[in-house]
Amino acid sequence: MPSVSADYAHDLERYLRSLKGQQGQPLEASVEKLISLLKRRQIRGSEPCAVATAHILLQVVAKSKWHDVDTLLRNVRETGRRLVDAQPNELVVANIVRRVLGLIRDEAAEDRGEASSETASDTQITPTEAVADPSSLAHHWPPSTYAKQDSAGDYISSSAQPARPGPLPSYSSLNVPKTLFHLLSASPSVATDGLTSSLGNSGSSTPINRANRAQVNALRSEVIDGIEEIKDEISQVDDQIAALAELQIHPGDYVLIHQPSPTVERFILRAALRRKFTVLIATEPPREHTQDVPHAAFRKKLSAAGVKVISVMNGGLMAYMSRVDKVILGARVIAANGGVVTDAGAAAIARAAKEHGNAVIVLGGVYKLSPVNPFDEGSLIEWGNPSSFVNFSDGAIVRNTTVKTAVTELVPPEFIDTYITNLGTHSRDHLSSLIADHYKQEDDDFHV
Secondary structure, eight states, rough: OOOHHHHHHHHHHHHHHHHHTTSSSHHHHHHHHHHHHHHHSSOOHHHHHHHHHHHHHHHHHHOOOOOHHHHHHHHHHHHHHHHHHTTTTOHHHHHHHHHHHHHHHHHHHHHHHHHHHHHHOOOOOOOOHHHHHGHHHHGTSSGGGGOOOOSSSSSSSSSSOOOOOOOOGGGGGGOOOOHHHHHSSSSSHHHHHOOOOOHTTTTTEEEEEEEEHHEEEEHHHHHHHHHOOOOOOOOHHHHHHHHHHHHHTTTTTTEEESOOOHHHHHHHHHHTOOOOOEEEEOOOSSOOOOOTTTTHHHHHHHHHHHOOOEEGGGHHHHHHHTSSSEEEOOOSSEESSSSSEEETTTTHHHHHHHHOEEEEEEEEEHHHOOOOSSGGGGGGEEEOOOTTOOOOOOOHHHOOOOOBBBBBEEGGGOOOEEEEEEEEEEGGGGGHHHHHHOOGGGTTTOOO
């Protein structure tokens, strides 16, 4: 098992290196390569898939052709849809795509908000406003210039020459309010003359194009910085979750873990720095004759920290459950309703813990929290190779039976007490607010 994980990590590192050295290679080649790696399961697991997705979406933002927000959103959606189709069981791929789509919407909204606030702060009165509200002129013209009104109700000067405002500036430099009065009163010829005078025949459209390019480049830079922050968040998740270990594990506790993920291992090792407790590792019976001890490196580190380690087979868990204080599981994905996709065998452990009143704690970063509800639980289960249970040499069995072995399974939310993410400790009811903070509702079904 360790060698397999190392192979996956090696494939991911090799792919990321290829992204850094392919300045002249088309973006499409990078996308197709990642799709191939996902289909062949050469990149698998929550964190590797999330990292690879974040890197390729950064390439999409940086290298794809787009001139407005809608085009950029479409490019990211199309790439994300292809990645999800390549490996639909890895829900973190869709999660990272949604995070990037939400990031683009937020950055674009901030840019529009800044533009509108600058326009609103301009206190210069416009000629159109003056015509629409003649009384407002009293605050800008001296009273002596409009001492009386004529029969039509217009203000005229008491002098021989009526005072009038200066010439109208061009429409390109004037923020004209879109009012019904303006639409009815503005002459088409005036609008045409204004645009003609502002653009003319001297190539004045170049500054407009430059301004558009500047806005695109600014948005591109902001989105790239946001994706870099997502990548940093993924890399720091395990350390941030491990920082809460001392609050959950107490001296003398009996802690049961199942096929510990890197997040669970770091969590337990952090608690072992200041706590003395006992760890029970639930493992499956060996499918092949081997001398390798499961999680040997992890066991060695625990023993060096003075933590006692006990191996428990899945079939004998009930005998130990009355002695267990808490169960800690690593999440591959956390669904919106609180259900957790984890390694096969964890559901039986969680059910046994629930029967004995033991707390079940799930560890997983926020990027593993999905807005998807598992209406079809079978779609979340990944099936593996059953050849370790039934050999093709057993011809009679193979011909007459169908053998399926699950790699992952869904733990129902009613079996889980606490969720620990890189943002802290949460209850099931708090998950909806986390989803609302990290995803836009319009992006939930981008891949459908």
